[in-house]
Amino acid sequence: xxTIEELKEQIVRLQGxxxxxxxxxxxxxxxxxxxxxxxxxxxFVINFSKLSGDLLRELNEDLAPYEAEIGEEDWEDIQDIQGxxxxxxxxxxxHGDRAIxxxxxxxxxxxxxxxxxxxxxxxxxxxxYVWLSYHAMRASLQNFNISIQEHYEEGLPPQxxxxxxxxxxxxxxxxxxxYAVWERAKQVGVDYRPTVEIRVYRQDKELCISxxxxxxxxxxxVKKRLFETFFTTKPTGQGTGLGMYITxxxxxxxxxxxxxxxxxxGSFTIFTLIIPMKA
Ligand SMILES: Nc1ncnc2c1ncn2[C@@H]1O[C@H](COP(=O)(O)OP(=O)(O)OP(=O)(O)O)[C@@H](O)[C@H]1O
Ligand SMILES: [Mg+2]
Numbered sequence: 001x002x003t004i005e006e007l008k009e010q011i012v013r014l015q016g017x018x019x020x021x022x023x024x025x026x027x028x029x030x031x032x033x034x035x036x037x038x039x040x041x042x043x044f045v046i047n048f049s050k051l052s053g054d055l056l057r058e059l060n061e062d063l064a065p066y067e068a069e070i071g072e073e074d075w076e077d078i079q080d081i082q083g084x085x086x087x088x089x090x091x092x093x094x095h096g097d098r099a100i101x102x103x104x105x106x107x108x109x110x111x112x113x114x115x116x117x118x119x120x121x122x123x124x125x126x127x128x129y130v131w132l133s134y135h136a137m138r139a140s141l142q143n144f145n146i147s148i149q150e151h152y153e154e155g156l157p158p159q160x161x162x163x164x165x166x167x168x169x170x171x172x173x174x175x176x177x178x179y180a181v182w183e184r185a186k187q188v189g190v191d192y193r194p195t196v197e198i199r200v201y202r203q204d205k206e207l208c209i210s211x212x213x214x215x216x217x218x219x220x221x222v223k224k225r226l227f228e229t230f231f232t233t234k235p236t237g238q239g240t241g242l243g244m245y246i247t248x249x250x251x252x253x254x255x256x257x258x259x260x261x262x263x264x265x266g267s268f269t270i271f272t273l274i275i276p277m278k279a
Pocket of ligand 2: 172175176239242243244
């Protein structure tokens with residue numbers, strides 16, 4: 001039997017965890033708002049970059065009649081600078097377009113109605129949430145820097161999934177992997193290369209998303225309890241112990257799939273989210 005004291009402690013702990021979850025829910029709403037707000041200025045950046053490219057070309061046309069007067073050396077200089085400017089503008093556009101595409105996808109995922117199955121490019125979804133997790137970690141952990149290796153099978157057909165749920169599952173597993181490698185990096189010497197490897201591939205009639213890290217790994221006890229609600233080995237404020245519980249619900253209940261994992265303490269962990277494929 002638990003003593004009153006123990007129960008009181010448990011209550012305080014649970015209250016803390018509820019607060020954490022509330023924070024996460026607010027964060028979800030915020031994301032949708034932020035995404036919306038960022039898209040507008042990004043469009044300005046891209047459009048002004050296009051406009052500047054056009055102006056630059058016009059300037060060059062206007063200068064052309066004066067080529068002889070300007071002289072060979074100066075003319076070459078001007079052409080070089082113009083070339084560089086065009087390249088820079090091109091890069092601004094490319095990266096701007098990339099940012100827009102990421103943002104549009106996030107918006108799509110966070111907007112989907114609850115339980116709505118939408119044909120989804122799984123590789124793209126995984127890719128985006130892998131990096132979302134990475135950047136969130138970078139923002140919250142000082143000097144956070146790890147190697148991420150991605151392998152996506154080509155030609156996988158879009159799969160009907162609940163994007164906002166599947167992305168949450170990927171985020172949970174990826175967050176854990178990032179945390180595990182960073183914990184190990186803090187413990188061991190300079191030779192260690194924190195690495196997370198992501199794979200999306202088809203196996204028979206199933207789609208597999210695997211996330212492997214060379215982090216702290218899990219002891220036998222952690223392996224046994226990992227999917228329990230509120231089971232965490234992280235300090236308060238850093239883990240609520242709901243991540244894997246939620247992930248299992250999303251994969252098993254909602255998507256009728258399963259989760260496989262393997263791990264060795266002090267060495268590695270791999271989680272594979274497996275969902276049945278539709279033709
Ligand atoms: N990749 C991993 N490497 C090592 N341990 C892991 C890994 N993934 C999960 N674990 C262990 O499983 C526990 C439970 O994970 P879970 O994601 O459910 O909760 P959490 O990460 O502690 O908190 P949160 O609710 O914020 O996700 C972790 O505290 C950790 O001990
Ligand atoms: Mg977690």
